[in-house]
Amino acid sequence: MNVPCLPLCDPTDGPAASAAVAAIKASIDEVNQSVAGPAGHKVSFSLYDSQGSISKSVNLAFTAANDGAVGVIGELNSGPSKVMALTAQNLGMYTCSGSASAVELSDKTSYSQFFRTFPSDNMMGEALAQFVAAMKWRSVAVLASNTDYARSLSSAFSNTAEELLVDVATVQTIQFSSDPPTGTSVSLKAISEVGVRVVVFLGEAYEWVSIAPQIREAGLFGPEWVWVGGDATSSMLRVLNDKKAGQDVRELTQGFFYLFPNEIADSNDAKAFVAKNSAVKEHYAMLYRECLMAMARGFVQQLSSAKNKDDVLKRRNPVPVNKFLVPFDGLSGPVKFNDAGDRLADFTAFNIFDSKESPVFRIARDGWTVTRVNDPKFFDGSSKTPDDRPSSILGYLRYSSIGAWIVLGVTGLLALVIVVSMFILITVHKEEPVQELGLPTLAYVTIGLVAILGATATWIDVPTRISCEVNAFLLAVGFQLVFVPLLRKLYLFWTRFENNYLLRNHKRRTIVEELPWVLLAVVHPLLVLGWDMLSPLEPKLVATPSAISYQCVSPNGTVQALFRWISLGWCAVELASVLFLAMSVRRLQTASKIHRYTLHLVQNTIFSCIVLAPLTILSWPTFALGTYYIETAVMLYACGFAWGCLHLRIYNLTKRQHRARFGSNPPSPKMSSAVESQQLLQVTGKASSLVGEFPVKWVGRFASTWEKHRLVLALGEGYVGLIRSTDSSGQVTALKHIHASRSTKFPLCIELGMADKAVAAVQMKSEEQLEQVLNMLLSRHAPAPTGPNRVYIA
Secondary structure (H helix, E strand, C coil): CEEEEECCCCCCCHHHHHHHHHHHHHHHHHHHHHHHHHHCCCCCECCEECCCCHHHHHHHHHHHHHCCCCEEECCCCHHHHHHHHHHHHHCCCEEEECCCCCHHHHCCCCCCCEEECCCCHHHHHHHHHHHHHHCCCCEEEEEEECCHHHHHHHHHHHHHHHHCCCEEEEEEEEECCCCCCECHHHHHHHHHHHCCCEEEEECCHHHHHHCHHHHHHCCCCCCCCEEEECHHHCCHHHHHHHCCCCHHHHHHHCCEEEEEECCCCCCHHHHHHHHHCHHHHCCCHHHHHHHHHHHHHHHHHHHHHCCCHHHHHCCCCCCCHHHHCCCEEECCEEECECCCCCECCCEEEEEEECCEEEEEEEEECCCCEEEECCCCCCCCCCCCCCCCCCHHHECCCCCCCHHHHHHHHHHHHHHHHHHHHHHHHHHCCCCHHHHHHCHHHHHHHHHHHHHHHHHHHCCCCCCCHHHHHHHHHHHHHHHHHHHHHHHHHHHHHHHHCCCHHHHHHCCCCCHHHHHHHHHHHHHHHHHHHHHHHHCCCEEEEEEECCEEEEEEECCCHHHHHHHHHHHHHHHHHHHHHHHHHHHHCCCCCCCCCHHHHHHHHHHHHHHHHHHHHHHHHCCCHHHHHHHHHHHHHHHHHHHHHHHHHHHHHHHHHHHHHHHHHHCCCCCCCCCCCCCCCCCEEEECCEEEEEEEEEEEEEECCCCCCCEEEEEEEECCCCEEEEEECCCCCEEEEEHHHCEEEECCCCCCEEEEECCCCCEEEEECCCHHHHHHHHHHHHHCCCCCCCCCCCEEEC
């Protein structure tokens, strides 16, 4: 026997209670025919009116127990439900409510035999937050009643909103129990000043109607405003009718949204039941029918498995609700419960417009997907979703904004130019400037620049955890793909460029020789992956009354600081290395002068980092959008500058060389990639003076590399000179102070010890040449010429 105990005579809750009783009465025959009857049982019920009184509810629970009831359906509100549930379970009875939502009722240590076909406030608060997030509202204000229901719902909503990066800008509470309500003016004024345009109201419908005039006076309604309520505002239209509200109050409900658990499934049985019983259209009614069905199925299951049916009927040894309840398909949809006996329900968002309400969104609890079923209508009758805040205070770009289109357009165009120029250089890969830098190096740099440009696109709109991680990873990979190949190329220039012997014997490098560069390139991306594994980056909302923006931060600030400084330090070391090598080889004469332009590139990168450093280290929430534009502009400028120094520079050189070969312009002097001649020639008029150009490396000098020097052997005058070909700097030493010997460290080299203890390794062209020059230096005289061109040593 099930006993509905509901406040039928309560002026506020009476209509909902009456509709619930009507739904139960209309379902008794069905329960007996389809559930209890086939198992040999029969369900009957007695109806009691609690009149909205807690003490009455307690007395009626004892009355029901004395009448032999095994379960109670009720109460409508959470307060009476708590007391009645405790009383009923002490008497061995189960209690089910189709509307009580208090979180405390989920505590099975206190309410072990209570269950409900209505979700708890935690679920409703979570659904509200999911709905707000799905509408792309990232900032809301909360106006709550000073009741247990509103406080519970507000807590659940705020917690979920924080997880979804929805900023609860302010939570204002009004004491509706006093007449007039206390704190209304202060709360509405605070909401009007906080800068948001979406207000979540957590309270009863009659409470909202009671402050409607103050809402109008505070200016919190209009085309730019949206109000969203919970299930307790579902009776809004009925309350307006009961209070005979005028058009001025009804106007404020234009575009009002409220959420309610799904009540009527999209099935023929549900539609037929509603058509036959119009009273169940009242909210909550169908959920009390599901209470009856769940109670009946539970007892049928217990009776079928019990050894002694009297134990069940006389309420001895009741089982926990998670074993008592049986999931089933009801007229409100699938009826499933968690271990606490709470209904796991989907939700519907209803929209009020022109004193009519209609379902507009379905919110599925599984994955929290929000699906539009009808076009919503906001205050002005349009279906365009208003912004949660004025666009002037948004500290980030939305994909729908013109600024975002411009940024994406410029970024995409620059990326396209870089990629196209790479393909053009592939078509002229046999040209000397392209070969000197190498297509692999150009390809890596191209991919790196595109990756960096792609990372800037992840800064648009509200970030997610994935976009934060992708941004960090793309920047790390892009930086390494740009600078490590250039570092490798400069290192090769530095170690061997003007040394013919080394160039001839190291045209193809082995995997072992390339492995250190690969390892160097993967260190930074691995650091980012380790950072993500230990404390992944997550978006964090930064909101002030005048601005709202987002930052990607790690939950563990120590881990973030550690990995950030390690990453910055690593990049700084790489930049410093590129800068050092570019400075060291800046005098080399190459076809593309790539070392010089790489020097410009790294200097420009350092300059860009200096500009970005204050914006990255220091955070100004009120200048978030300006920071974004500056950072984006600097990144685009740096990538464009890099493209100009490499791709565009090399392409222009290839065009110049092509015109020189096939046009009327005379060819420019060929820029040799190494010393061509390495021959000693007699100086005109000086039979004992010889001169020639050779690769020279100053042994022991920091950052010394192979450079072309003019070797002057003035044997008659008694001195030896080494003059740098590019700037005429060098050293002249008396022949008597020269110590000449074969180098054991460098192949085909003579080491000349100078007067100031400097040692120069001079690279010879052949073994024969090395022996001849060495003997000449040791004997202090020159051999006879060997040809008409005054070539002494070939």
